[in-house]
Amino acid sequence: MTCFEHLPTVRTDYDAMAQAYAAFIGDAFTGSPLNHVLVQAFADLVQQSGGGTVADVGCGPGHVTAYLRDRGVDAFGIDLSPQLIAAAREANPDLRFDVGDMGALDIATGSLAGVLANYSIIHTPPDVLPALLGELSRVLAPGGHLLVSFQALADTEGTAEAFDHKVSPAWRYSADHVLSLLRQTGVEEVARLTIAPREDPVRGFPQTHVLTRKAPA
Numbered sequence: 001m002t003c004f005e006h007l008p009t010v011r012t013d014y015d016a017m018a019q020a021y022a023a024f025i026g027d028a029f030t031g032s033p034l035n036h037v038l039v040q041a042f043a044d045l046v047q048q049s050g051g052g053t054v055a056d057v058g059c060g061p062g063h064v065t066a067y068l069r070d071r072g073v074d075a076f077g078i079d080l081s082p083q084l085i086a087a088a089r090e091a092n093p094d095l096r097f098d099v100g101d102m103g104a105l106d107i108a109t110g111s112l113a114g115v116l117a118n119y120s121i122i123h124t125p126p127d128v129l130p131a132l133l134g135e136l137s138r139v140l141a142p143g144g145h146l147l148v149s150f151q152a153l154a155d156t157e158g159t160a161e162a163f164d165h166k167v168s169p170a171w172r173y174s175a176d177h178v179l180s181l182l183r184q185t186g187v188e189e190v191a192r193l194t195i196a197p198r199e200d201p202v203r204g205f206p207q208t209h210v211l212t213r214k215a216p217a
């Protein structure tokens with residue numbers, strides 16, 4: 001069961017930090033226009049493509065799920081950490097939040113209009129990442145959009161590198177690597193945005209947002 005070995009650590013680490021994490025991350029998200037410019041575009045594209053349900057996977061305390069709701073998207077959240085899910089439910093009683101593993105979704109194949117993973121793939125080890133991205137693609141309907149955001153490597157630096165994330169063991173990935181894995185799952189690049197390292201006030205990493213789409217039926 002190699003695939004699931006990292007999950008108890010991530011769950012315990014985020015449970016322990018849930019209150020502190022929930023207290024600051026919402027403002028960090030809304031306070032930086034670059035951090036949500038593609039989330040806004042994702043919301044608009046889902047609506048323009050006819051709407052439908054969107055999963056915010058690794059949703060944390062649910063601020064991005066709420067951002068999607070505020071833009072008319074039928075969004076719900078999933079996270080590994082019961083404590084973060086409790087915080088998300090408390091802050092957004094009108095929204096659905098489930099405890100679950102985004103690598104093994106209890107969601108029908110081809111059923112979602114969109115999937116958003118905002119900095120939640122970073123705790124997935126490199127050998128598990130292909131299967132996890134495959135799972136996100138599996139649940140997308142034809143024409144559905146997938147937005148994945150993460151601390152990145154410059155594309156010339158390789159594919160993956162561990163970094164000193166404050167909460168739990170984490171990896172930075174290159175955009176080319178993530179997109180290459182995603183292509184193998186049947187989604188195609190629509191856009192990518194890489195935010196310059198100097199805009200990251202904590203570690204000075206580039207941050208990449210990759211927007212992809214499954215081919216329409």
Ligand SMILES: C[S@@+](CC[C@H](N)C(=O)[O-])C[C@H]1O[C@@H](n2cnc3c(N)ncnc32)[C@H](O)[C@@H]1O
Pocket residue numbers: 007010011014025057058059060061064078079080081084100101102103117118119120121123124
């Ligand atoms: C850096 S936080 C990001 C949280 C939120 N998406 C945000 O934008 O602030 C990473 C989140 O991913 C969740 N996570 C990591 N691996 C997961 C998995 N396999 N399934 C579900 N959630 C996961 C963690 O519990 C944590 O809430």
